[in-house]
Each structure stands twice: as structure tokens, then as C-alpha cells.
Amino acid sequence: MSATVAAARPAVIETRALGKVYSPGTQAEVVALRGVDLRIARGDFVAIMGPSGSGKSTLMNLVGCLDTASSGSYECDGIDVSTLDAEELATLRRDKIGFVFQGFNLLPRMSAVDNVAMPLGYARVPVAERHERARQALAAVGLAERGGHLPSELSGGQQQRVAIARALINQPPILLADEPTGALDSKTGEEILALFKRLRDADHTVVLITHDPEVAAHADRTYVMHDGELHEQERT
Template identity: 80%
Template sequence: MIPGAEAVTPVIHTIGLGKVYSPGSEAEVVALRNVDLSVAAGEFIAIMGPSGSGKSTLMNLIGCLDTPSAGRYLCDGVDVSTLDAEELAALRRDKIGFVFQGFHLLPRMSALDNVAMPLGYARVPPAERRERARAALEAVGLGARVDHRPNELSGGQQQRVAIARALINHPSILLADEPTGALDSRTGEEILALFKRLRDDGHTVVLITHDAHVAAHADRICEMSDGELHEAARGEVAT
């Protein structure tokens, strides 16, 4: 280490992470094998692989939606295996935002109310919820659509609402699972450009995809195959 330099704690750090479903049975599936991954704060990383390669399983473990069968996962320096259910829920709420291929918006609620919803679980007062939700929608370019319901928005606008909702608690980590999969190519490019802006604002973005063109927008690409993770050969990264 350079004298005077301090070690920087990765936001995401997995050590020998493994996941086996139905162990010891005829239905046993080894979904992850000895995955070592380190992601720094403010990094935009893509995890690429075909269906069944283990990439969504890895995302679920990083997002604390599932527990590993082997290995360790440190989120912002905290070993998540040491946390109880309440502490895990608080970590997910405060540190991790999720964006999925399906937008998962409530159809009878406005964009503003959809975005504000997570703040209710955090017991934020109603007036502050709406103020923060409005600011989040403005940050993703939807300040003029706050009162629109999902069926009054395009697919790209609905995904922006979902991203604003994921960001409402100011998480340091944004996990995006095939976020452009339901969008046309032009709208997908706009969403990927938004992820780059979020990275520039200091968010750590982990993008799960099967599409090499989508993955190329990230700063770094890892490839998954049969539950194993490998750093991809560095090539031209789209800007």
C-alpha cells in the first residue's frame, strides 16, 4: 500500500459465494459456485450471461433477498450473515434499490404516489414523502408527469418511475435486472444513459443482462456461466 493511502471498503464484496437449491436431493441445482466479486462505490458493472447461468441468483444474494449456501457477502463492509431479519430489511431499505424488467407499478396510483410508497414503510411524514417523490421524478426527467397513472405513461416513462422509486431512500446500490428487456432499443438507450448519470452522481450500479450490447454500456463486465463468474476481457466500452 502507498504510504498514507487508506484501503477503500468495497460496497459489494463476495468471497467464495455459493448457492445450492434442494441439496442432497434428485432435484439438486448448483446455481452459484465460489463467486468472488468486488465492486467499488460509484462503479457501473454489468453481469452478463444466458438464462440459467446464475446471474439472477447472484443478484438476489447481493440484494439480500436470499441467503448463500456457502461463502460470505459483505455489503458496505457489513457481513450480512450477522444480521437478523429486521436488520436485513433495514439494510435492503436503506442501501439497495431494485429495478426489474417488469415495472411493478400500482395501476391505480399516480407516478408520485408509486414513488412515494417506500417512504411509508420508513415512516416518513406524508408531506415529506410527496416532496421527496416529486424531486425523484424530476431527477429522472418526469417532473411534468407526477399525476399520471401508469397506463398514461409510455414503457420508458414507467421504467423511469420505477427507477425513481428505487432511488427514493437514497440507496448507495442500484440493482437492475434486465431493466431494458421490455423496452424498444431507443428507449433502452435512454434508460442506460440515465444509469450512467446515476453512476456519475455516486450510485453503484449493478446491471444484470443477457445482452452484450446492453452490457457494453457499463464500466466493467463480468460473465456468468454455469454458476461461475469471470471477468470479461476488456474491450471497447460504449459511452
């Protein structure tokens, strides 16, 4: 998707001169992010690449409202996160951002449906509605017949689909995926990346954190982090 087309759509992630310094003013001071400007529109599929220590995990934590910036600004779906208290930030995370991790993070003694429905418990959604919405979310990722299975009864790819369904259960505009194919074989990884493309086509915004150029190539745009600075990678 061209930058011109993306610019015409509302931004769901917009940072301006975003910076993060750990242990400022001490011998242990680390400048993790330096003046990051990033605009991601609704319906974008963007990859952020970088080696270990480049700052990409710090950026993901700030975009995911898991940490606060030292300088600059971040608007999440039009909301300046610096104006929010801890409770409001937690609500923003719940409503605006779905997280997908390399390790799936499923609870082993709960069925797929119960794992997917879990975030709705925090939102105090009635049990019957929780399970119905969870079943719909599983159907959306191709696991309609696996709702009663425990994680141990599912393949790695199926477990990651359950994790994606859980991330989508509150219909957040943003899906943050941190190395989501890292624990999967290449064929299963391709299936998960194809699922992300379908989610993008359904107007979800997908942000993929990866160190793998082949994985990043599936995204519409790729940014590269190096020493805390972010640059858009030109496509050949």
C-alpha cells in the same frame, strides 16, 4: 474505469467464495453458484451477463439480500449480511439497495408521485415529506411534469423512469437493475442506459443484470456467468 481506480474506493458489494446449493443432498440438488468472488466499489457501473440458468439471477438475489448463501461471505456496504436476522435484512434492503425490474412493477391505480413515495411509507416518513422527496426523485429522472399521471398514461420509458425514481427514493448506495431495458424499444433503452450513467456519475453504484451484450457494453466492467462461475470479461 480502471480496476486500480475502483480498488482505491470503498467496496459496497464484496463477496468471497460465495456459493449457493438448492436441495442439497437430494436427487434434485442444484449447484447454482460456485465460489464467486466479486468486488464492486461505490460509483461503479457493472454488468453481469449470462444465459438462462447460468446463475446470474441467483447471484442478484444474494446481492439483493433476497436469499441467503450456502457458503462463503457477502458484505453489503461493509455489513456482513450473515450476521443479520430477517428484520435487520429487510432494513438493509430498504436502506442500501434499490431494485429496478423489466416489468416496472408500478401500482396501476396510484399516480407516479405515489408510486415513487411508497417505500417511504414503510420508513414512516410523514406524508408531506414523502411527496416532496418523490417529486424531487421524479425531477432527477426527467419526469418533473408527470407526477400526477397514472402508469397507464405514461410511455414504457417513462414508467421505467418512475421505477428508477422509486428505487432511488431512500438514497441507497446500490441500484440493482434486472433486464431494465428488456420491455423497451432500442431508442428508449438507450435513454434508460444513459440515465444509469448519470446516476453512476452522481456516485450511485449500478449493477445491471442482462443477457444482451449490447446493453452490457454500456457498463464500465462486464462479468459473465456460466454454470455458476463468474469471470470478468476483458474489454477489447
